[in-house]
Amino acid sequence: MRSGGCSVQQALTPEATTMVKQAMALARRRGHAQVTPLHVASTMLSSSTGLFRTACLQSHTHPLQCRALELCLNVSLNRLPTSTGSPLLVPCISNALVAAFKR
DSSP: OHHHHHHHHHTSOHHHHHHHHHHHHHHHHHTOSEEOHHHHHHHHHHOTTOHHHHHHHHHSSSHHHHHHHHHHHHHHHHHSOOOOSOTTSOOEEOHHHHHHHHO
């Protein structure tokens, strides 16, 4: 699946590629074997200059709603299975994330 992920990344803007790389780092830190849309959403929301965070803050009247979304994403990430392999291995991009990129 890694080769499919690389071809998708080549079609992304530099900013999107940076987000995917940060999401991959997040998945690696958490011991996840795959990078999922949850990793990307969490990365985009945690970026102070990201469009997702800006949109979240502008669409809600209270900034704590954006924080609540961050916590929900974190809980979902905590529920993903972890791999016990080498932490040096790069997680592959999940089929769900590839499908999301193709849309």
